[in-house]
Amino acid sequence: xxxxxxxxxxxxxxxxxxxxxxxxxxxxxxxxxxxxxxxxxxxxxxxxxxxxxxxxxxxxxxxxxxxxxxxxxxxxxxxxxxxxxxxxxxxxxxxxxxxxxxxxxxxxxxxxx
Amino acid sequence: xxxxxxxxxxxxxxxxxxxxxxxxxxxxxxxxxxxxxxxxxxxxxxxxxxxxxxxxxxxxxxxxxxxxxxxxxxxxxxxxxxxxxxxxxxxxxxxxxxxxxxxxxxxxxxxxxxxxxxxxxxxxxxxxxxxxxxxxxxxxxxxxxxxxxxxxxxxxxxxxxxxxxxxxxxxxxxxxxxxxxxxxxxxxxxxxxxxxxxxxxxxxxxxxxxxxxxxxxxxxxxxx
Numbered sequence: 340x341x342x343x344x345x346x347x348x349x350x351x352x353x354x355x356x357x358x359x360x361x362x363x364x365x366x367x368x369x370x371x372x373x374x375x376x377x378x379x380x381x382x383x384x385x386x387x388x389x390x391x392x393x394x395x396x397x398x399x400x401x402x403x404x405x406x407x408x409x410x411x412x413x414x415x416x417x418x419x420x421x422x423x424x425x426x427x428x429x430x431x432x433x434x435x436x437x438x439x440x441x442x443x444x445x446x447x448x449x450x451x452x
Numbered sequence: 453x454x455x456x457x458x459x460x461x462x463x464x465x466x467x468x469x470x471x472x473x474x475x476x477x478x479x480x481x482x483x484x485x486x487x488x489x490x491x492x493x494x495x496x497x498x499x500x501x502x503x504x505x506x507x508x509x510x511x512x513x514x515x516x517x518x519x520x521x522x523x524x525x526x527x528x529x530x531x532x533x534x535x536x537x538x539x540x541x542x543x544x545x546x547x548x549x550x551x552x553x554x555x556x557x558x559x560x561x562x563x564x565x566x567x568x569x570x571x572x573x574x575x576x577x578x579x580x581x582x583x584x585x586x587x588x589x590x591x592x593x594x595x596x597x598x599x600x601x602x603x604x605x606x607x608x609x610x611x612x613x614x615x616x617x618x619x620x621x622x623x624x625x626x627x628x629x630x631x632x633x634x635x636x637x638x639x640x641x642x643x644x645x646x647x648x649x650x651x652x653x654x655x656x657x658x659x660x661x662x663x664x665x666x667x668x669x670x671x672x673x674x675x676x
Contacts, residue, residue: 341549341581348467356461366458370467375610377580408609425606425639433638436645441610443584445463452459 342378345443346386352445353396362450365396369447373406373440374421408440471585474553478588481560482571487518488671489571491587493611494595495604496577499621501529502654503595503663504572508536510664516569520559522551522576529574539563550581553588569675570667579604583611590674591616598622598631605639613643617650619663624653 349368357365372378384401391397407419412427412435420428427435466472482489492500504519511517519540521529530542541559543551556573565571573589575582594615596604599622605612612618618640620633633651640647648666652659 341584344548345467348470351470352463352465352467356463360459360461362459362461375613376584377608377610425642433642435642437609437613437642441613443467445465445467447463448461450459450461452457 342383343386345378346383346390349387349401349445350390350394350396353399353448354394356448357395357450360450360452362448362452363395364451365399365448366451367400367402367449368396368445369402369404371404371406371442371444371446373442374408375440376443378403378443404446406440406442409438411436411438468584471553474557475586475588478553478557478560480588481557482588482590485565485568486675487565487568487571488674489573489587489589490667491573491575491582491589491592492595493575493579493582493592493615494577495579495597495600498577498595498597498600499619499654500574500577500595501532503593503619503621504533504574505536506654506660506664507570507572507667508533508538510668511570512536516567518563518565518568518571520551520556520571520573522574524549524576539565539568545576548576548581549578550576550585551587553585556587570671579608579611583608583614591670593617593619595619595621596636598625598629598633602630602632602635605636605643609643612640612647615644615647617648617663617666620649620651622653622655623651623658624656 353365353368380403387401407421410418410420412432415427415429418428426433494500508517517538519533521542524545527542530540533540543555592615594611637649650663652663
């Protein structure tokens with residue numbers, strides 16, 4: 340249920356941005372979510388829909404752009420993967436460093452003015 | 453872009469901004485008082501409260517340990533710690549699966565921390581939500597007991613990526629469970645090359661002094 344706090348923060352940002360741009364309605368919200376964040380999109384949308392009821396963001400669609408994890412292997416270079424792995428997806432070597440995949444941000448809103 | 457149309461507004465903003473702001477306030481609060489803070493994260497029953505008790509025994513007489521306990525319900529952990537005669541507060545988070553930084557900040561402001569040198573925050577027992585919320589701590593400690601399984605760094609990557617210390621607990625049970633310590637070490641290092649890994653058993657005491665020494669050294673640096 341950690342999506343509840345996230346949904347609530349998305350709504351706050353969306354409403355304040357919509358207000359700042361004198362928008363009547365928010366129609367969609369684009370998010371960048373890293374795969375390490377363990378956000379379940381269905382759960383997030385369900386909670387957002389509930390929280391947004393009666394606000395200008397009611398019915399807004401959440402579009403999630405998934406941010407992959409970058410696995411850097413000394414032998415094979417960089418691979419991007421959508422589920423976490425602590426080994427190189429190509430050579431299965433363990434000598435890797437894992438970066439990225441922890442974003443949680445709002446990219447843009449589509450609004451009706 | 454005329455009136456009455458559909459317009460795209462670029463926002464590009466972290467969703468956790470308000471939480472991050474509170475965490476920054478906690479960091480400043482602790483820095484001003486030279487208090488070293490650890491955020492303890494693990495599954496329920498991995499040994500967070502036991503580690504806190506070991507730290508209290510170590511620092512007994514040297515003063516200066518304060519504890520904040522986070523649980524969804526009950527004061528059981530706070531009562532267990534209170535018996536050691538240290539300052540402890542319980543945060544009951546109710547529906548929330550982690551300690552919110554704003555809540556921690558208000559609790560810290562109510563406490564008398566004039567003698568405190570080490571703050572131990574025991575987060576709510578799970579490996580998901582507490583990982584996402586910085587509490588202004590100096591270091592995050594993730595505990596993993598050998599009975600939980602060695603695949604946990606794969607299942608809960610964020611907490612292993614963001615923790616400076618990994619404590620593998622209940623190592624006295626290794627003969628009875630299938631748990632590949634090396635697999636965990638490899639995964640933890642891939643997630644965070646700087647991670648410091650400790651293997652401990654609170655039952656036999658094995659490995660505890662190395663861990664406590666390290667925490668004491670980290671604390672001493674901040675206390676100045």
